[in-house]
Amino acid sequence: MNRKAQSIPLILALIFLITFFTTPLDAQLIPLQYLVTPSTTIQKDGHLVTFAVHGFIEFQSLAELFPYIESQTKRWRGTLDDSQLQNLAGELLRRGIESRTISMIDERPLETLITHTAAELSEAIAHVKEPLPPGYLEAFLAAQEKWKHSMNCWSASSSIPGRVLSNWYPIEEGILLYGATYDSPEHFWQAVKYHPDITIAQLTDLINQLEKKDWSSWLQRLDSDPNLYLPNAYAVEFLRHNLTSDRLRWFRDELTRHNLQQTERARTAQKRSTAPFRFTAFEEKVLWGDLADVFHLVYTFSRPDDPIRKNLADHHFDAVYLEARKMPFISEDFRSLMLEIWRVKYQQMPRFREVISGIPPEIRLEHFLNDGDSPDIPIPVYIHYLNQMRDLASRPPVNE
Numbered sequence: 001m002n003r004k005a006q007s008i009p010l011i012l013a014l015i016f017l018i019t020f021f022t023t024p025l026d027a028q029l030i031p032l033q034y035l036v037t038p039s040t041t042i043q044k045d046g047h048l049v050t051f052a053v054h055g056f057i058e059f060q061s062l063a064e065l066f067p068y069i070e071s072q073t074k075r076w077r078g079t080l081d082d083s084q085l086q087n088l089a090g091e092l093l094r095r096g097i098e099s100r101t102i103s104m105i106d107e108r109p110l111e112t113l114i115t116h117t118a119a120e121l122s123e124a125i126a127h128v129k130e131p132l133p134p135g136y137l138e139a140f141l142a143a144q145e146k147w148k149h150s151m152n153c154w155s156a157s158s159s160i161p162g163r164v165l166s167n168w169y170p171i172e173e174g175i176l177l178y179g180a181t182y183d184s185p186e187h188f189w190q191a192v193k194y195h196p197d198i199t200i201a202q203l204t205d206l207i208n209q210l211e212k213k214d215w216s217s218w219l220q221r222l223d224s225d226p227n228l229y230l231p232n233a234y235a236v237e238f239l240r241h242n243l244t245s246d247r248l249r250w251f252r253d254e255l256t257r258h259n260l261q262q263t264e265r266a267r268t269a270q271k272r273s274t275a276p277f278r279f280t281a282f283e284e285k286v287l288w289g290d291l292a293d294v295f296h297l298v299y300t301f302s303r304p305d306d307p308i309r310k311n312l313a314d315h316h317f318d319a320v321y322l323e324a325r326k327m328p329f330i331s332e333d334f335r336s337l338m339l340e341i342w343r344v345k346y347q348q349m350p351r352f353r354e355v356i357s358g359i360p361p362e363i364r365l366e367h368f369l370n371d372g373d374s375p376d377i378p379i380p381v382y383i384h385y386l387n388q389m390r391d392l393a394s395r396p397p398v399n400e
Contacts, residue, residue: 030108032116032124035101036140038063039130042106049106051099053092055372056237065096066133079226088230090135097139099371102147107158113140114148150366151359153386155281164355165365165386168281174272175345178322181272185341186281186289191270192337193292193329193376195316200255200269201262202315206295209311211248219243222301234373235297242294251294254287292317296329297375335377339385346393357393365390 034040041061042049050058059065069092073085080088101109113121121144125137151157153165163169167186174181175188182188222228222236229236241247258279260269270279270288279288295317302309312318320327320334327334346356359365365386373379 030112032112032120033127035109035112036121036124037128037130038066038132042109044106044108049103051096051103052370052372053095053099054233054237055370056241059096062096062100063130065093065100066131069093069096069133076226076230089133090139093133093135094139094142095371097136098143098146098368101140101143102152102368104154104156104370110147113144116144118144146364146366149362150364153365153367154369161355161359164352168285170277170281171345171349172276174276175341175349177341177344182270183272183277183279184281184284185345186284187270187272187279188341189338190284190289190292191267192322193289193296193320194266194270195321196265196267198266198315199262200260200264200266203266203291204252204255204262206312206315207248207252207291209308210243210294210298211245211252213308215239215243218302228301232301232375235301235375238290238375239294239297239301242290243298251287251291254283293375296320300330300375330375335381338377338382339389342385342389343392346389353393356390359390361390361394 030042039061048060050060052058053065053068057068059068069089072092073089076088077085101113103109116124118141121140122137125132125140151159151162153162155163155166155168157163157166167189168184170184174183175185177185177188182191219236219240222232222239266288270284272278295312295315299309299312299317302312317329320329320337322337325333327337345352347353365383367379367382367386374382377385
């Protein structure tokens with residue numbers, strides 16, 4: 001072989017490397033070393049892929065996460081002891097790393113994580129030249145171990161069973177719950193947060209009242225109390241995001257955009273009528289669900305003598321009302337309603353029973369969305385119920 005022929009493989013290798021590192025990353029797999037390097041930012045379709053802690057505190061890179069963690073330990077220094085501060089830092093790091101790798105808009109980080117061995121992951125982190133916080137390796141290894149044996153059940157899952165097991169999954173024939181038909185479990189779950197009598201006009205009036213209030217001191221009270229903030233961090237950040245004038249105006253505009261009549265009842269509007277899918281599951285969550293959650297949470301966290309609390313109670317946002325039941329919004333009673341919904345979907349509807357019971361028991365069903373939680377049914381409770389339903393659906397029906 002002559003010298004020219006010998007140089008061809010080297011030239012091809014150089015072309016490959018140049019192409020790999022000059023092509024936008026959104027057209028490529030993400031190298032493991034790239035993923036575990038804290039300063040890495042990821043792009044998809046020309047846009048930065050962000051991740052979050054507590055659903056609303058966003059970051060572009062893990063390096064951006066580290067100062068936030070430090071700020072939170074400083075925030076509670078003198079209130080928490082050293083062991084509690086260490087646990088808080090570790091928990092925030094774990095949340096951030098999992099949110100970085102289990103992205104809602106880009107599956108490549110997860111693909112990279114689960115297609116390498118634990119030894120390869122450890123070696124890659126050992127080669128990182130940037131400063132790393134304590135527990136960095138352990139948090140990555142824990143995320144890898146968890147997601148190698150888990151299925152993320154949400155509406156955009158790469159797994160068809162994962163999509164079907166989402167509450168957002170549209171049900172063509174509808175689902176019958178408490179005497180009415182809904183387009184999906186999500187439609188019922190959000191609709192039930194509204195008292196049967198409350199109208200669109202009353203909701204609009206409440207939004208207007210919230211928009212006139214300065215929420216800064218109200219939120220500051222929650223921010224300054226570790227007994228309020230730490231167990232309810234997602235709820236507080238949710239309220240901070242949704243009590244802005246722009247966001248409240250958006251809620252009001254959305255009610256107008258959907259041509260809802262002022263006398264129409266909110267819960268009735270979300271039921272299936274002559275035309276199915278008046279609202280998508282996404283609209284159910286971000287419009288109806290988030291709006292109801294704002295009202296319920298403001299009631300929950302307001303002082304007893306706050307006039308807004310009485311006004312919300314007068315409009316029945318002091319609890320969830322279903323037939324003769326009155327359930328506090330943050331309560332085991334309300335959360336267990338999810339099991340009642342799922343018994344219909346997964347035990348009484350054969351096609352969904354077959355899907356959930358067909359998932360091997362060694363695969364854990366999970367629900368992870370950008371480290372978002374939910375005050376009405378915390379994600380750990382949701383996951384416990386979902387795996388419980390899989391076990392129940394795998395048993396022979398009672399009438400057999």
